[in-house]
Amino acid sequence: MTSSGETLDDWAGSLTVGLGWFYYDGPVGHTEFHRHYAVQICFPFSGPLQIETLEKSQRVENVLVIGSNVSHRLSGASPTAKLLYIEPNLITRNTARLVVATAVVLDLPAPRIAIIEKALGIDPQLMESDFGRQVIDLIWPEESDGKLFSRFDPRITKALAAIEEAEDLNLSLGEVVGSSGLSPSRFRHLFSAQVGMSLKSYLLWSKLQRAVQSLATNSSLTAAAHAAGFADSAHLSRTFRRTFGLAPVDLSKRVRFTTPEGGS
Numbered sequence: 001m002t003s004s005g006e007t008l009d010d011w012a013g014s015l016t017v018g019l020g021w022f023y024y025d026g027p028v029g030h031t032e033f034h035r036h037y038a039v040q041i042c043f044p045f046s047g048p049l050q051i052e053t054l055e056k057s058q059r060v061e062n063v064l065v066i067g068s069n070v071s072h073r074l075s076g077a078s079p080t081a082k083l084l085y086i087e088p089n090l091i092t093r094n095t096a097r098l099v100v101a102t103a104v105v106l107d108l109p110a111p112r113i114a115i116i117e118k119a120l121g122i123d124p125q126l127m128e129s130d131f132g133r134q135v136i137d138l139i140w141p142e143e144s145d146g147k148l149f150s151r152f153d154p155r156i157t158k159a160l161a162a163i164e165e166a167e168d169l170n171l172s173l174g175e176v177v178g179s180s181g182l183s184p185s186r187f188r189h190l191f192s193a194q195v196g197m198s199l200k201s202y203l204l205w206s207k208l209q210r211a212v213q214s215l216a217t218n219s220s221l222t223a224a225a226h227a228a229g230f231a232d233s234a235h236l237s238r239t240f241r242r243t244f245g246l247a248p249v250d251l252s253k254r255v256r257f258t259t260p261e262g263g264s
Contacts, residue, residue, distance in 0.1 A: 010077045011246070012254040016124045017216040020164075020209075021086040021132025025124070026255070028081045031245030033073045037197060037205045039091060039098060040066040041139070043082040045117050050076040053103050063108055063116070063139070067100030069196045073245055082120050086132045089152070089160055093140065096149035104148070112138065127260040155180045156194045159187075169207050169229045173199060208243055211236050216257040221248060 013026010022038070028049070042049055042064040049060045052075045066072050068088045091098035108116075116138045128134070140148075159176055163169070176199060177187045191199050207228040214224035225236035240248045 011251055013080075014124045014256045014258060015216070015251065016127055016131070016258045016260060017213050018127075018129055018132055018260050019213075020090050021084065022212065023085075023124075023127070023131065023135075024081075024083045024255075025120070026081070027077070027079055028074055028083070029077045029246075031074045032241070033071050034241075034243055034245035035069050035071045036085070036243045037068050037087065037195070037202065038085040039068050039088055039100065040072075041084040041086070041135075042066070043084070043116070043120060044078075045082065045120075046080040047078055049074065049078050049081055051103065055102065058103070060105070063106045063113070064103055065098075065100055065106060066103045070100075070102055072103065084132060084135055086136065089157065090133055091136050091140070092152075093142065093146055093149050095151060095154075096146060097152040098140075098148055099150045100148055106139070108139070124256075124258045124260075127258075129260045131260055153190060153194055155182065155187075156191055159191065160195075163203065163206055169203050169210070171203060204239060205243070208236075208239055211240070213259075215248065215252065216259050218257070221252070 010027045010029030013024055013028075016023045033052075033054075042051065042060060044060050044062070044064075049064075051058060051060050051064065051066070051072060053066075053070060053072045057075060088097055088099075116135065119135060119138055122131075159178070159180060162178060163171065163176065173184050173188065177184055180187055182190065188199060191202075195202055197205070207230060211224040211228035211230065214227045215221070219227065221233040221236065225231075225233045228236070230236040230239070237247055237249070
């Protein structure tokens with residue numbers, strides 16, 4: 001129960017977990033203020049959402065993009081919502097990456113919205129492994145305005161790929177710096193500037209992704225924590241709540257977890 005008297009039991013939809021993206025479809029409830037590396041895209045096609053950032057509270061009736069590491073919360077329950085959480089490095093056009101420092105309502109043409117809504121209506125069991133990227137390409141096709149995109153340093157792109165491929169995410173700075181050609185201090189500064197968070201925080205985010213992927217395969221909270229490199233289930237729960245505004249148990253009680261065809 002939250003301080004406002006609302007419960008977190010409204011979350012009772014489906015959560016599809018892919019590599020670098022999560023997609024939730026169903027009822028939503030109140031959350032605490034939180035922030036995460038993933039860009040969150042809200043599709044209020046079946047009714048408005050009440051979303052707060054530190055700057056303002058707004059009733060959202062059009063597609064809304066909440067930028068990476070932007071503090072926000074859902075401040076009221078809604079009978080249904082569609083939410084895509086996707087890593088910024090998957091939202092690219094050529095060598096540029098999406099950069100949004102706040103919450104932005106997109107002014108999309110009606111025909112494109114209709115196409116997006118149809119794509120989001122697919123049965124979760126039939127989603128492909130690159131579903132998240134497919135939706136991104138519908139929102140921002142190649143011919144769309146690129147003003148929200150900026151160049152990304154290839155050395156950081158390489159480091160992110162190395163982290164994604166690592167079996168053990170308890171990596172040191174030296175292991176990540178690798179062959180970047182940068183000193184540890186310069187790499188640390190560039191990584192924070194480009195990614196918007198420290199390397200330590202990003203590694204924690206990566207662990208959290210792996211834990212959610214384990215939960216999607218019916219693992220227990222303890223097994224998911226150990227598989228992802230957390231000290232224990234309590235550490236995972238604290239990190240999950242800080243990142244998503246609710247505890248994993250609030251989802252696991254009623255949310256149906258699925259993975260896309262072809263694996264995550």
